[in-house]
Amino acid sequence: MDFDWSPEEIAFRDEVRAFIASEMTPEVAGSIFIDTPARIEFVTKMAERGWLGMGFPEKYGGSPNPFPLAQFILNAELDRAGGPIIGKNVGTIASTIYNVASEEMKLDFLPKIFRNEGQWAITYSEPNAGTDLGSMQCRAVDKGDHFEVTGMKHYITSAHFCRWHWMALRTDPDAPKHKGISIFIVDHDTPGLSLSPMNTLGREGTTHRTNQVFFDKMIIPRERLVGEQNKGFYYMMQALDYERFAILSFASRVRRFNKIVNFYKAADYGGEKPAEDPVTRRALARMAARVEVGTMLERLAICAAQEEVPDVEAAMNKAWGASIGDEFAQLGLDLMGPFGGLWGGEHSAFDGKLADEYLMAGHARVAAGGVDTSKSIIARRLLGLPNALGKPELPAR
Ligand SMILES: Cc1cc2nc3c(=O)[nH]c(=O)nc-3n(C[C@H](O)[C@H](O)[C@H](O)COP(=O)(O)OP(=O)(O)OC[C@H]3O[C@@H](n4cnc5c(N)ncnc54)[C@H](O)[C@@H]3O)c2cc1C
Numbered sequence: 001m002d003f004d005w006s007p008e009e010i011a012f013r014d015e016v017r018a019f020i021a022s023e024m025t026p027e028v029a030g031s032i033f034i035d036t037p038a039r040i041e042f043v044t045k046m047a048e049r050g051w052l053g054m055g056f057p058e059k060y061g062g063s064p065n066p067f068p069l070a071q072f073i074l075n076a077e078l079d080r081a082g083g084p085i086i087g088k089n090v091g092t093i094a095s096t097i098y099n100v101a102s103e104e105m106k107l108d109f110l111p112k113i114f115r116n117e118g119q120w121a122i123t124y125s126e127p128n129a130g131t132d133l134g135s136m137q138c139r140a141v142d143k144g145d146h147f148e149v150t151g152m153k154h155y156i157t158s159a160h161f162c163r164w165h166w167m168a169l170r171t172d173p174d175a176p177k178h179k180g181i182s183i184f185i186v187d188h189d190t191p192g193l194s195l196s197p198m199n200t201l202g203r204e205g206t207t208h209r210t211n212q213v214f215f216d217k218m219i220i221p222r223e224r225l226v227g228e229q230n231k232g233f234y235y236m237m238q239a240l241d242y243e244r245f246a247i248l249s250f251a252s253r254v255r256r257f258n259k260i261v262n263f264y265k266a267a268d269y270g271g272e273k274p275a276e277d278p279v280t281r282r283a284l285a286r287m288a289a290r291v292e293v294g295t296m297l298e299r300l301a302i303c304a305a306q307e308e309v310p311d312v313e314a315a316m317n318k319a320w321g322a323s324i325g326d327e328f329a330q331l332g333l334d335l336m337g338p339f340g341g342l343w344g345g346e347h348s349a350f351d352g353k354l355a356d357e358y359l360m361a362g363h364a365r366v367a368a369g370g371v372d373t374s375k376s377i378i379a380r381r382l383l384g385l386p387n388a389l390g391k392p393e394l395p396a397r
Contacts (some may be wrong), residue, residue: 003299009069019046024083032085032248035161039084044116048076049360052090053114059109066148072246072302088158089113091246093120094241095210099296099309100227109164109185109280118163121188123213124236124241125155128139131373133168134177134233138215140184142168142229145222147171147184149192149215159195162188166239168232185224192218201207201257203343203352207386243368244318245301250294252337253321253328256357257291259350260284260332280335285330296323312382315374322364329358330343 007011011349012223023045025039034043046052054070075087094113097106112118129136138151163342164188172180187195195211202208227235261284264275274280294317301317304310331338332354341347343355365371379385 005069005073008013008067009073010110012067012070013073013077016051017075018079019049020077020083023386024081025342029081029083031083032079033158033161034089034116040116043084043394045087047114047116049056049377050114052086052116053094053110055090056094056110056114057380060098061114061165061268062366065366066329068306069302075246076249076251082252082255085248087247087249087286088122088243090115092122092239092242095242095246096166096235097226098233099238100231102227104223105185105201107227114244119158119161121156121159121162121165121211121213122164123153123156123159123167123186126151126153126194130155131370133236134179134181136168136170138169139173140171140182140220142171147217147220148223149220151215153213155198155200155210156213157210159188159213160197168236171232172230175230175292178229178233181236182229183226183235184220185226186218186220188240188396190220191219192216196376201362203356204361209336235348236244238309240369241311241314244256244374245305248321248366250291250298250317253324254295255326256350256353257287260335263349264335274335283331283335290324290327294320295322311377315369315377315381319371319374320380322361322367322374325357325364326361327360329354333358 009088023042025038025042028042031039031138034040043052050063051070053060053062053070054074057066058064071086071090075085075091078085080084090113097109097113101109106113122132124136127236137147138153140147141148147169153167156165163187165184167186168181169186170180170183171182174180187220192215194214194216196214198210198212200208200210226232264280264284266273297313297317297320301310301313304313311370332349336349336354340349340354341349341358343352348355369377380387
């Protein structure tokens with residue numbers, strides 16, 4: 001199998017790199033979110049070049065010659081450069097809308113996403129429904145031409161600057177728990193929707209700020225129901241499969257790892273060179289191999305996505321990437337000593353990015369179904385191991 005990019009893909013990657021080199025100002029860099037006027041303008045410039053919809057058909061605002069790998073190349077370059085990424089809007093929401101929504105909804109929302117007309121929040125989690133999303137209780141009561149919602153969600157990233165919510169709600173309280181959930185697209189300015197900040201570990205520009213989102217008799221028009229009523233759990237699982245490889249790229253970890261290696265190659269403490277220390281060399285060599293595996297697993301998931309929604313490959317990417325994030329942060333702090341834990345100032349390692357990585361590692365372990373759920377997917381769907389009820393779900397691949 002050839003894991004390298006083709007000449008066409010390399011040409012696009014180089015075009016993106018040139019764009020980033022000329023357009024990514026200090027106001028744009030420093031966050032993965034499209035949350036300020038400078039970052040919105042930066043992403044809109046890419047939208048005007050047609051880059052956001054390059055993988056989708058022209059009638060939805062995409063391209064006359066769809067180039068499906070473009071969004072992954074673009075996202076990886078943006079992530080590598082430390083700027084706002086398109087993996088949530090395009091890689092997750094647009095991909096799922098394209099697969100499961102009605103023709104009217106695709107014609108309405110996909111062009112808006114590809115023009116960067118607004119940001120999205122993914123609004124699933126509740127106090128008793130995080131990993132186990134099938135347990136969600138927040139009801140959307142079917143009133144015929146609309147649904148009425150009273151309740152709350154929590155830990156919702158991006159809700160304080162989003163235009164739309166990709167929202168899961170319970171529409172049938174009597175059905176088995178996975179069969180009574182529906183997905184809706186909800187305007188953030190809908191009357192009855194309000195927010196309260198939930199600040200988590202981390203700094204601005206990370207997922208530091210999340211939100212509680214409250215609904216008080218909020219009305220959702222029926223035409224904002226995505227796909228079929230009560231099929232939302234399956235749409236959510238599909239969106240999570242995309243989240244496990246399409247939101248964040250492994251490229252930013254490769255970049256940070258290379259920085260550590262370059263730092264060690266150059267370090268010289270009065271003639272004493274840590275690059276010559278066998279313990280340091282061994283730790284870095286071990287991590288280099290693991291970083292390379294991460295890059296390959298990500299490419300495997302991207303390639304698998306060209307055929308169908310990848311579940312096992314996405315889960316392998318997620319489980320490996322988040323675990324490596326943990327190890328990587330720990331290794332960096334071990335090697336840098338107390339300087340690694342500083343958030344800024346002349347002695348901090350890489351402008352505090354190591355400390356950030358350390359704080360964010362916990363979130364990466366639970367986000368998008370997380371490491372544990374991903375391992376369960378690998379166990380059941382790849383290896384054919386029995387589920388919690390003791391029954392194999394699928395033959396081993
Ligand atoms: C910074 C941050 C941002 C977030 N952003 C969003 C967002 O934008 N939208 C959104 O909807 N949610 C968001 N979340 C919520 C996140 O998805 C949940 O925290 C996550 O799903 C875990 O759910 P929980 O907190 O209820 O923990 P629990 O589900 O109680 O899990 C606790 C621990 O137990 C493990 N565990 C649970 N069940 C199993 C199982 N069956 N098998 C093995 N291990 C298991 C988990 O992996 C985890 O380690 C965010 C959370 C954080 C911290």
